Amino acid sequence: MSTYSWNCRGLGTPWATQFLKESVLQKQPKFIFLSETLCKSDIVEKVRVVLKYEGALAVDSQGHTGGLALFWRNNSDLRVLSYSKNHIDVMVDIQGWHTYRMTCLYGEPDRTRRRETWDLIRMLNNQVNLPWVLIGDFNNILSQEDKKGGRLYPSWLIQGFQRTLEDCDLNNLELNGYKYTWERGRDTTEMIEVRLDRAVASHSFLHIFTEVKLINLGISTSDHSPIYLEPIHQSSRNFIKRFKFENAWLREPMCKEIVRDVWRDQSDKSFYDKIGTCSEVLSRWGEEFTGSFKKRIRECKTVMQSLKGRRDADSKRLYSHNSKELTEIYSQQEVFWRQRCKQLWLREGDQNSKFFYASTKARRKINHIDVLFDKNDCMTGWENGL
Known part of the structure; x- marks a missing residue:
């Protein structure tokens, strides 16, 4: 459909x-x-x-x-x-x-x-x-x-x-x-x-x-x-929203800081509790981060437009800074949408994709050994001596 x-x-x-x-x-x-x-x-x-x-x-x-x-x-x-x-x-x-x-x-x-x-x-x-x-x-x-x-x-x-x-x-x-x-x-x-x-x-x-x-x-x-x-x-309509890690987060230093802080604050918790807390914090932060591409791009362009034509050193330095930041935002946005298309999933490190798991399961099925022939050319399975 x-x-x-x-x-x-x-x-x-x-x-x-x-x-x-x-x-x-x-x-x-x-x-x-x-x-x-x-x-x-x-x-x-x-x-x-x-x-x-x-x-x-x-x-x-x-x-x-x-x-x-x-x-x-x-x-x-x-x-x-x-x-x-x-x-x-x-x-x-x-x-x-x-x-x-x-x-x-x-x-x-x-x-x-x-x-x-x-x-x-x-x-x-x-x-x-x-x-x-x-x-x-x-x-x-x-x-x-x-x-x-x-x-x-x-x-x-x-x-x-x-x-x-x-x-x-x-x-x-x-x-x-x-x-x-x-x-x-x-x-x-x-x-x-x-x-x-x-x-x-x-x-x-x-x-x-x-x-x-x-x-x-x-x-x-x-x-x-x-x-x-x-x-x-x-x-x-009724579905459970699952946590999904965004590859675009890896381009933002704050992501690493969040994970480090959660791990330190939850030092007395179990591994699974740390994972749960970390996913919740990342979700809240990431929703604002990946949802503000348009706003961040507009802000950078506004600053660059206001500085255009100025020749003093501070203006040039600020213009260059915003130009680099704009390039980085575009890069983050591209990774964000690539992940949704699963294009170049391996290059971007998307090892949680359904495609990755489907490929792995198919490969395991192909490589699985059910029977072998022994030295007497008799078929031997897992139940009888393989």
Whole structure:
């Protein structure tokens, strides 16, 4: 039921395929939608085999632009309704779930042709009467708050997109995680961030799937970050929150100090009590540390902007200090989102990942010896002398 959507900006590159493979290994989505694949159907078919999905539909790129691909895990779960260079429309019918309609959308990148995307949404709205969700790169925003940096977004584009969703009775889904999904000019004063990727749903869809989560997965090999749509069963509300160590904490000296202080203060406690107390303290501190990336980045940039152009030694020293701190925050933020994607998990030391444990268990199973042949070529097991 879960859907992974990503503007990959070229599927034929080894790093894009590897990143997709690692993301899919972690999230295990039922469906994967890729836009701007910049390739033909033969490349899409090779990726399908690598991902071990049963079905795939490819819309070939036109020259060096465009291209769509949709992968599904089981052929029985999906029926294709229509497709074009800007959309793939399917009916999803999974046993135990309500039947619904999903449209994977790639909005016209040319602003002068954006009305074609709006007309496409209106046309699709009149075709099949099912609970409906649309997901993908809409290449449009709903308000100026969806954009950071650069000039203001043209108001006629915002209003046109808003009217389209109103006419089709579609609701914008809240994005969990980082607010923006596309960036340009990172680590420069001209950096621009925009939320171009999103999901919208009809009232009937939200009535059936009362809890639906849309997550920005953060890190990516493209200038777009992937988004992940997951309707949540009612029964999954009650869960036990477990402590998880953040790799980004290792880049902050305070983390080591916290562990040392807890260990010293709890010297008369058992090992397990120390671990429990340490996890509680780290959780409280880490929630503020990893949840304030945006605030810390804004503060550094504000200071640097105020010092820009000053020539005295103190200003230069303070500017340099904030510049280094900004670089470190970006580095911490990247590690934070990499851990969630489990990308480069071993390099970052993520030895608590499910992938690590799955690999270890598989290796143990392969290496396990049940029987051996003795010197008389008789089969010997653990019960009879091995």
